[in-house]
Amino acid sequence: xxxxxxxxxxxxxxxxxxxxxxxxxxxxxxxxxxxxxxxxxxxxxxxxxxxxxxxxxxxxxxxxxxxxxxxxxxxxxxxxxxxxxxxxxxxxxxxxxxxxxxxxxxxxxxxxxxxxxxxxxxxxxxxxxxxxxxxxxxxxxxxxxxxxxxxxxxxxxxxxxxxxxxxxxxxxxxxxxxxxxxxxxxxxxxxxxxxxxxxxxxxxxxxxxxxxxxxxxxxxxxxxxxxxxxxxxxxxxxxxxxxxxxxxxxxxxxxxxxxxxxxxxxxxxxxxxxxxxxxxxxxxxxxxxxxxxxxxxxxxxxxxxxxxxxxxxxxxxxxxxxxxxxxxxxxxxxxxxxx
Numbered sequence: 001x002x003x004x005x006x007x008x009x010x011x012x013x014x015x016x017x018x019x020x021x022x023x024x025x026x027x028x029x030x031x032x033x034x035x036x037x038x039x040x041x042x043x044x045x046x047x048x049x050x051x052x053x054x055x056x057x058x059x060x061x062x063x064x065x066x067x068x069x070x071x072x073x074x075x076x077x078x079x080x081x082x083x084x085x086x087x088x089x090x091x092x093x094x095x096x097x098x099x100x101x102x103x104x105x106x107x108x109x110x111x112x113x114x115x116x117x118x119x120x121x122x123x124x125x126x127x128x129x130x131x132x133x134x135x136x137x138x139x140x141x142x143x144x145x146x147x148x149x150x151x152x153x154x155x156x157x158x159x160x161x162x163x164x165x166x167x168x169x170x171x172x173x174x175x176x177x178x179x180x181x182x183x184x185x186x187x188x189x190x191x192x193x194x195x196x197x198x199x200x201x202x203x204x205x206x207x208x209x210x211x212x213x214x215x216x217x218x219x220x221x222x223x224x225x226x227x228x229x230x231x232x233x234x235x236x237x238x239x240x241x242x243x244x245x246x247x248x249x250x251x252x253x254x255x256x257x258x259x260x261x262x263x264x265x266x267x268x269x270x271x272x273x274x275x276x277x278x279x280x281x282x283x284x285x286x287x288x289x290x291x292x293x294x295x296x297x298x299x300x301x302x303x304x305x306x307x308x309x310x311x312x313x314x315x316x317x318x319x320x321x322x323x324x325x326x327x328x329x330x331x332x333x334x335x336x337x338x339x
Contacts, residue, residue, distance in 0.1 A: 003032065003058040004130030007173040008180065018057060020050070029179040032060060036141070063134040065090075068142065078138055082107065082131060086124050088158055090135040092143060092150070100152040101139045105132055105168060106159025111193045114225040115215070115256055117290040118158050126164040132171040136181060153183060156191040156211065160228075162198035172206055185209075191254065196232040196240035203244040210244055211252040211283075212237070216262050217270035225258070241278055251280040256287050257298035257306065268306045272313035282310055282317040 006014065011025040027045060031037040038060045040051040065078040076092040086107040093100045107124035109116070135157075139150050153175065155161040161168050168190070174180040175188060191211035192199060199210065216222035222229040232240075241251060253275055257263050275282050284307055287297040298306075303319060310317035 001058050002128070002130045003028070003060050004062055004133055005128055005170070007170050008177050009173075010170075014057075018053075020054075024050070026179045028054070029177065033137075033174070033177075033180045034182070036137070038062065061130075062137050063131055064138050065142075076142060078135065078142065080131070080135065080138075082127075084125075088127065088131070088135075090139060090157055092139050094143075094146075094148060098151040099143055099148045100154060101136060101150045102157045103132060103135050103153055103155050104157030104159055105155055105161045105164045105171075109159045110163065111160050111226070111228050113193065113213070113215075113227075114294050115258060115287060117293075120290075120292065123159075126167060127159070129167050129170045129174070132167065133174055133181070136175065140181075152187045152189075154189045154191060154211070156189070160193055160195065161190050162192045162195040162202065165198055165201070169205060172208060176207075186250075189250075189252065193226060193228045194232050194237045195228070196236045199237075199240040200243045209250040209252065210241070211254055212241060213254045213256075214271070214274070215254065215256050215258075217267055217274060221262055225261075238274065238277070244278075251278045253278075253280050253282045254285060255282055256285040257303050258287055259296040259298045261295060263298040263302055263306055265306075265309055268309035269313075272310050272315050275310070275315045275317075276313065280315075282315055284310075284317060284319045286319070 001014070003011070008025050008029060011028065012022045015024050016022060024046070028043065031043045037043060040046070040055045040060070043051060046054070063080050063082065066081045067079040069077040069079070071077070074094050078090045078092070080088050080090070082088065088104045088107050090104055091102040093102065104127065106126055108122050109119045110123035112119040136150065136153065143150050155168070172188065175183045176185055185207040186209070189209040189211050190202060191213060193213045202210070216225060219229060219233050222234060244251060253271070255271060271282065284303060286300070286303060287295060289297060307317045307319055
């Protein structure tokens with residue numbers, strides 16, 4: 001049994017079934033997540049006989065990156081080759097006051113958004129909890145080499161997090177656990193392309209921030225770039241966001257700028273209305289192109305004009321600085337085919 005797949009509650013249950021007291025779970029988690037000890041032999045506050053028994057019950061085998069690509073702007077892309085040969089990627093984005101990790105939840109992506117390289121590579125499978133949280137563990141270790149630490153987590157890497165829902169919830173559970181990674185819920189954001197029913201459930205079961213990849217403000221345009229909109233059209237998606245308990249969480253609307261498609265003043269006007277409905281922040285994303293892309297980036301002057309319309313409507317609108325593009329580490333560029 002892979003111990004990295006287990007929340008504290010699941011670990012406690014397994015230990016109780018095998019004759020151990022519950023408190024052993026907190027001891028084990030502290031060794032693994034906080035002291036980064038991956039051998040029971042080194043867990044010195046556990047008796048030798050118990051360590052031997054535990055070693056027969058559990059594996060402690062995180063996945064570490066086999067390649068790390070460093071961009072000219074300091075962004076780092078960590079590439080993990082999994083046991084079945086699939087490759088997933090996570091991105092460390094260092095800034096002056098924080099260090100953000102972009103986490104993947106699937107190998108590939110089934111959503112097939114027209115502006116995203118990852119979706120064009122197809123879908124392989126969901127990641128396990130261990131494979132998701134190994135990205136965080138590895139990033140912590142890598143950031144520590146430069147005397148930094150991961151302060152923020154965004155589930156915005158490869159895949160649609162809400163289509164790997166149970167593993168996502170268990171991953172978040174461990175990330176928030178005082179004896180696990182001990183992140184604040186305010187520092188974790190889950191991004192979705194718009195899986196409306198799961199947005200409702202996420203709001204019921206977690207206390208993390210929500211980001212919605214909107215990218216168009218009419219069903220006609222959204223259908224053309226995001227096939228998921230045909231199953232969950234805007235009316236249903238916006239209703240689901242209404243159910244999210246915003247009083248204790250933040251909602252962000254993601255909007256990639258596609259030249260002569262969704263970058264007109266009337267698009268900005270409609271986006272402002274949607275943002276004000278939730279008091280949401282808007283992240284304006286310059287399009288990061290890739291081979292075979294069907295769109296071109298909107299010129300920066302037009303992006304700034306678009307932003308100014310939102311600001312004039314009292315909407316917080318930030319232009320996301322593109323990071324790591326020279327190493328295919330920028331938003332929408334992640335992924336490679338199976339080896």
